[in-house]
Amino acid sequence: MMLKKINGALLKSNALRSVGSLVHDWGLAFEVVKRSPLTTAGLIIVAAFTVLGIIGPYIAPYNPIEIDFSTVALKRLQPPSLQHPFGTDEYGRDLFSRVLAGARVSLMVSLVVMSITVPIGLVLGLIAGYYGGVIDEIIMRVTDVFLSFPGLVLAIAFSATLGAGLFSAMLALSIVWWPSYVRVVRAQVLVVREQLFIEAAKAMGVSTRRILFKHILPNSITPLLVLVTLDFGSVILASSALSFIGLGAQPPTPEWGRLVADGRRWFPEKWWYSFFPGLAILITVLGFNVLGDGLRDILDPRFRRRLEFRGVE
Amino acid sequence: MHSSTLLEVKDLRVYFYTYAGVVKAVDGVSLSVHRGEILCIVGETGCGKSVMSRALTRMVKPPGRIVSGEVLFEGVDLLKLPEKELRKIRGREISYVYQDPGNALDPLYTAGFHVAETILAHSSSAKFNEAWGKAVGIFREVLIPDPEAKAKSYPHELSGGMKQRVVIATAVANTPKLIIADEPTTALDVTIQAQVMELIRGLRDKYSSSVMLITHNLGVVAEVCDRVAVMYAGKVVEEAFVEELFTNPLHPYTQGLLEAVPNPLKKIERLRSIHGSVPNMIDLPEGCRFSPRCPHAFQFCNKEPELVERSKGHLVSCWLYRR
Known part of the structure; x- marks a missing residue:
């Protein structure tokens, strides 16, 4: 009942209409999530990560940045205890x-990285896929150049050139990340634009812009949605890697990769210093990966059919 | 130009430039559609009838290209019209009904949305809600039961016949002057076929639109058409009023087609079939394209015959009638 209501509200809101109708049956989607414990775990981890990302600093028991010089000698490098769990x-x-x-x-x-790279990927992918020809050729050869380097190496190069810091790390990751989205969107657009309903829309006098954004885009977005979910984890991992080698976040910013790097000096005697930030990275990345896999199953019509055969409704 | 002529096609040629060679899918088609009539285009698979119909509003996809010809719609040559002007004609003056209703609707949108979108595409002032209201009205006209609920259904929730009614609803949404129906009943089962044909004829009477009906079903032709054009290998070989065509077919190909259909009034052991198969469209036979399969072929047939009027409204392109 509740789901029906949410579904109705989603379908009514114009912005969410297309995404809402991607999942035709929210009840079934819920069923898939329920039946796959991994997806559920992923969903919980991602939800927890998001909530902690928003309210984390407010619920932190101690100030994460300020150093209390009066107690440094007494409190430094304490092992996990009830007072300091990590x-x-x-x-x-x-x-x-x-x-x-x-x-x-x-x-x-x-x-930040996603909100820069996803729109770029969408627009360039749509243009390359729909118009084809010379424009397609230019866009795709540029992405080829970017994709011919290992992503992280290229990100390190850009980040080093732009100077150490969180901002330049985000910029470097964005520069490296968009080409794969262009490819995914373009490939999907190539399939969708050959569909009869696109020709039908054109034959009914619907404008090219509307065909692109109202018909081709929503029909091409599913693989991107899955990839973006998976990539959330990868971006976190990559930014941690940049911070780990000293290029990303600078002290005293509490970045996970940075924390792991800082703790390395005291490893293995003071193991908790690197261990817990590393664990946070591991769990978060894993959560996004598992959720991405689950999402792919939910959005894949073949999988849906399989469930329907089993009598899930 | 005849005053009751709505559409006149003159010497239309559409070629496909493939790696294997130039496929002359439509090679010099001339025909006309009068106001308020149902014109059937009959021919075998691959004879160019679908390509010809799409070329009328320049809907041919690469590698296909409209090489030459004129498509005069109310006196305006659509092939010379800029894309922007043509967009105003598509869906408002000329609209299409497709063979496969399952793929002609965007799976992400409701049935009503498709009709509303077509209305909005040709009206700058209308609001979505108004268009939706009109769409429900049109659903009622194309005899969709429970139109309010069906308008809110997604394509996958509708049956094939219902989907085809939705496609027809989008086609008539702006009361076009010409509806091009490309084998609209092929994907449907027989009981639904009759209903859909009846519907198309009813809508023609109601809106006094013209219909160009593409089919290979001669039963449908006899049932609903006013005039028939028979196509073979990218050309029109015979054009006549429907009774005339069935009682007095002139072209050997038309005769062969009619003999290949069982006649319930005659008891025969075997149906006759036309020998051979449709010619290779890249390497067409010289002269009359039907001559290699024609039982009456003679020395004249190595030259291409022209479409000439044999009796009032009955045109044929065959040397047999020019001696």
Whole structure:
């Protein structure tokens, strides 16, 4: 009942209409999530990560950045305890609070990178796929150039050129990330534009712009949605890698990759310093991957049919 | 130009430039559609009838190209019209009904949305809600039961016959002057076929639109058409009023087609079939294209015959009638 209501509300809102109708049957989607414990786990992890990213700094038991110089000697590099579940770092700061605050940094980085790269990928992919010819050739050869380098190496190169810092890391990751989205969108557009309903829309006098954005785009977006979910984890991993080698977030920003790198000095005696930030990265990335896989199943009509055969309604 | 002529096609040629060679899918088609009539285009698969119909509003996809010809719609040559002007004709003056209703509707939108979109595409002032209201009205006219609910249904929730009614509803949404129906009943089962044909004829009477009906079903032709054009290998070989064509077929190909259909009044052991198969469209036979399969072929047939009027309204392109 509740789902029906949500579904109705989603379908009514214009912005969500196309995405809402991508999943024709929300009840069935819910069923898939329920039946696949991995997807559920992924969904919970991603939800928790998002919530912690938003409210993390406010619920952190200690200040994640400020150093209390009066207690540094006493509190530095404490092992996990009830007071400090993740232990403390060499300045006596609570690692649990720093990891919590780090969620926000990772969330921000991945959101910024996605909000830059996804629109670029969508627009260029649509143009390349729909118009073809010389425009297609130009766009695709440029993406080929970018994709011919290993992504992380290219990101390191850009990041180093732009100077260390979170902002340049985000920019570098964006530069590296968009070409794969162009490819995915273009490939899908090539399939969709040959469909009869696109020709039918044209034959009914619907304008090219409307055909592109109202018919081709919503029909091409499914693989991108899955890829973006999977890539959220990859972006977090890549930004952590950049921070780990000193290019991304700078101290005292509590970035997970940075925390792992800082703790390396004390490893393995003070194992908790690197261990807990590393665990946070692991769980978050895993969560996004598992959710992406589940999402692919939900949005794949073949999978839906298989479930319907089994009598799920 | 005849005053009751709505559409006149003159020497239309559409070629497909493929790696294997130039496919002359439509090679010099001339025909006309009068106001308020149902003109049937009959021919075998691959004779160019669908391509010809799409070329009328320049809907031919690459590698196909309209090489030459004129398509005069109310005196205006559509082939010379700029794309922007042509868009105003598509869906408002000339609209299409497709063979496969399952793929002619965008799976992400409701049935009503398709009709509303067609209305909005040709009206700058109308609001979506108004268009939706009109769409429901049109659904009622194309005899969709429970139109309000069906308008909110997605294509996959509708049956094949219902989908074809939705496609027809989008086609008549702006009361076009010409509806081009490309084998509209091929994908439907027989009981639905009759209903859909009846519907198309009813709508023609109601809106006094003309219909160009493409089919290979001679039963449908006899049932609903006013005039018939028979196509063979990219050309019109015979054009006549429907009774005339069935009682007095002139072209050997038309005669062969009619003999290949069982006649319930005659008891025969075997149906006659036309020998051979449709010619290779890249390497067409010289002269009359039907001559290699024609039982009456003689020395004249190595030259191409022209379409000439034999009796009032009955045109044929065959040397047999020019001696």
